[in-house]
Amino acid sequence: MIATELAAQAATVLQQAVLAAPEPKGINTEGVVSFFAGNIAPILLAVLGVIFIGRASRGEISKVLTSSAIAIVGLAFIAGAATLFFLGDYLIDLIFS
Numbered sequence: 001m002i003a004t005e006l007a008a009q010a011a012t013v014l015q016q017a018v019l020a021a022p023e024p025k026g027i028n029t030e031g032v033v034s035f036f037a038g039n040i041a042p043i044l045l046a047v048l049g050v051i052f053i054g055r056a057s058r059g060e061i062s063k064v065l066t067s068s069a070i071a072i073v074g075l076a077f078i079a080g081a082a083t084l085f086f087l088g089d090y091l092i093d094l095i096f097s
Helices: 002-020 029-057 061-096
Strands: none
Touching (some): 029 061
């Protein structure tokens, strides 16, 4: 009789522990993307601008133009990747919901 009461209490405690367990947390990808877009990207662009101005003041216009073109192409790739990320999220929501 005592054993069955203890077993019932143990089962109740285990059930409450399972119910009280926190949900697994995922990565907040939207927060990460907005953090990079709002904080990191402007700093990197400012650093590139300072480098370009420094080179241009020394007369290295061709290097500045080449570097600027490479930076613009890189930004286009980053923008395309972000677009594909959001487009993929939209398509997954459209198909599976």
